[in-house]
Amino acid sequence: METAEAAGRALIGGEWQAEPDGRTFTVFDPATGAAIAEVADGGAELTGRAVDAAAAALPGWRALAAHERAGLMRRAADELTARAASIGATMTAEQGKPLAEATAEVLSGAEHLLWAAEETRRLYGQTVPGATADNRIWLLPEPVGVVAGITPWNFPVSMITRKLGPALAAGCTVVLKPAELTPLSAIAVAEAFTAAGLPPGVFNLVPTARPALFAETVMADRRVRKVSFTGSTEVGRELIRRSAEDVKRLSVELGGHAPVLVFPDADPVAAAAAVARSKFLNAGQACTSPNRIFVHRDVAADFTAALARHAEAIEPGVDMGPLIDAAALAKVERHVEDALARGAKAVTGGRRIDGPGTFFPPTVLSGVTDDMLVCREETFGPVAPVIEFDAVDEVVARANATAYGLTAYVWTADLTRTLRVAEELEFGMVTVNGGPLAPPQAPFGGIKNSGYGREGGGLGVADYLDYKYLSVGLG
Numbered sequence: 001m002e003t004a005e006a007a008g009r010a011l012i013g014g015e016w017q018a019e020p021d022g023r024t025f026t027v028f029d030p031a032t033g034a035a036i037a038e039v040a041d042g043g044a045e046l047t048g049r050a051v052d053a054a055a056a057a058l059p060g061w062r063a064l065a066a067h068e069r070a071g072l073m074r075r076a077a078d079e080l081t082a083r084a085a086s087i088g089a090t091m092t093a094e095q096g097k098p099l100a101e102a103t104a105e106v107l108s109g110a111e112h113l114l115w116a117a118e119e120t121r122r123l124y125g126q127t128v129p130g131a132t133a134d135n136r137i138w139l140l141p142e143p144v145g146v147v148a149g150i151t152p153w154n155f156p157v158s159m160i161t162r163k164l165g166p167a168l169a170a171g172c173t174v175v176l177k178p179a180e181l182t183p184l185s186a187i188a189v190a191e192a193f194t195a196a197g198l199p200p201g202v203f204n205l206v207p208t209a210r211p212a213l214f215a216e217t218v219m220a221d222r223r224v225r226k227v228s229f230t231g232s233t234e235v236g237r238e239l240i241r242r243s244a245e246d247v248k249r250l251s252v253e254l255g256g257h258a259p260v261l262v263f264p265d266a267d268p269v270a271a272a273a274a275v276a277r278s279k280f281l282n283a284g285q286a287c288t289s290p291n292r293i294f295v296h297r298d299v300a301a302d303f304t305a306a307l308a309r310h311a312e313a314i315e316p317g318v319d320m321g322p323l324i325d326a327a328a329l330a331k332v333e334r335h336v337e338d339a340l341a342r343g344a345k346a347v348t349g350g351r352r353i354d355g356p357g358t359f360f361p362p363t364v365l366s367g368v369t370d371d372m373l374v375c376r377e378e379t380f381g382p383v384a385p386v387i388e389f390d391a392v393d394e395v396v397a398r399a400n401a402t403a404y405g406l407t408a409y410v411w412t413a414d415l416t417r418t419l420r421v422a423e424e425l426e427f428g429m430v431t432v433n434g435g436p437l438a439p440p441q442a443p444f445g446g447i448k449n450s451g452y453g454r455e456g457g458g459l460g461v462a463d464y465l466d467y468k469y470l471s472v473g474l475g
């Protein structure tokens with residue numbers, strides 16, 4: 001919940017500021033289509049001020065003792081935890097996910113911050129054997145500097161804390177631009193950090209409906225040394241191009257097209273329960289969402305029936321929210337219509353729900369083939385396409401036949417198969433038999449067109465560090 005002071009504003013150098021020319025943009029509730037807030041539409045000047053504030057705060061923040069930085073981050077995590085229900089309600093209003101999911105996301109964001117806070121104490125360097133008897137060599141970890149973060153709307157809080165945690169732990173200061181569809185959750189996160197006593201300028205927030213202008217401004221500013229982006233591959237590519245001019249460091253967490261491989265030795269009912277959880281979470285609007293569900297013919301009937309039972313038990317509007325907007329709904333409809341026209345069958349769901357809001361029911365498609373749109377593009381909706389397979393030897397190649405490489409899910413009781421398949425899958429993350437995907441200690445991230453860089457774990461913090469090589473002659 002926003003205070004009156006923070007309402008719809010940018011946070012710059014510890015002050016809540018409006019856009020200098022008074023420009024705002026409107027935030028909508030996707031469940032009703034109603035306008036719910038006006039938010040400052042930050043332009044080049046406001047973004048520049050945010051970079052000024054981050055640059056001014058950098059020397060003090062990086063110079064703090066590790067336990068002092070960790071203490072402030074822990075306090076921010078406590079504030080997020082205490083406000084989880086109210087921030088969750090804000091998220092539900094602007095993003096549409098059910099309150100329980102939204103509140104859990106805030107609590108998980110706090111966990112990520114806590115983990116990163118602890119990592120502050122382990123920013124070790126290295127001592128390397130010298131080149132001669134009187135030479136000493138050290139590697140000294142140093143923060144990259146001012147970081148610009150750009151986050152998507154699908155996880156409006158956790159995508160922010162996944163960047164803030166490691167950046168702040170490393171000693172960087174941050175200018176963050178949230179998605180224009182979900183700025184209110186971001187403002188609520190910034191309020192929690194302010195209440196925790198984070199020094200002014202360490203975390204600056206610039207809401208804007210002009211993302212390209214924000215990107216242009218931070219890319220052109222030499223004080224910004226790294227850009228960390230989560231969003232579509234298309235925008236990621238553009239940022240990679242633009243980063244070349246000033247040779248900025250980048251982390252890009254992009255789209256996914258996750259395969260699921262259910263082998264004949266797996267328990268199809270347990271697999272279906274887990275696939276339903278990850279597929280229908282956030283109405284399927286997740287980069288890790290299972291998109292191509294390859295199920296061996298021997299277990300396909302049991303798997304599909306169980307998946308349909310789970311899908312039918314979900315009540316849209318209660319257990320699952322709407323899609324984020326009309327364009328998202330239209331894309332899901334187009335994918336399902338294409339699949340049905342090419343011979344797939346809707347075991348359950350398949351047609352949008354009439355009425356206000358952008359609701360699409362949990363849908364299970366059977367008889368899906370690799371040429372259908374659902375198998376070629378990221379659907380970003382609650383559609384589970386089941387593809388039966390016979391040839392165990394060929395299914396990994398089919399799973400790899402995508403430009404993306406974020407997540408793959410495997411179900412098997414065979415250890416040899418687990419290891420062979422995991423090695424052959426071209427994805428940054430492989431989870432077997434329901435292993436959790438995004439705990440704070442794990443390095444989340446992709447390969448190929450899903451991007452590069454890792455968020456979480458020690459590798460996540462390393463992404464915000466430079467290692468200075470120091471060579472000293474004693475002679």
Ligand code: NAD
Nearest residue numbers: 151152153178179211212215231232235253254255256287
């Ligand atoms: P998007 O790329 O349209 O937007 C993401 C962010 O980029 C938003 O903040 C947006 O304002 C900003 N943006 C848009 N145009 C920009 C431009 N020209 N320059 C700079 N910034 C710009 O993506 P989306 O539709 O909001 O999010 C969904 C996508 O994000 C999906 O492809 C999904 O797979 C991906 N995603 C990836 C991960 C991951 O960790 N790999 C996590 C969540 C979402």
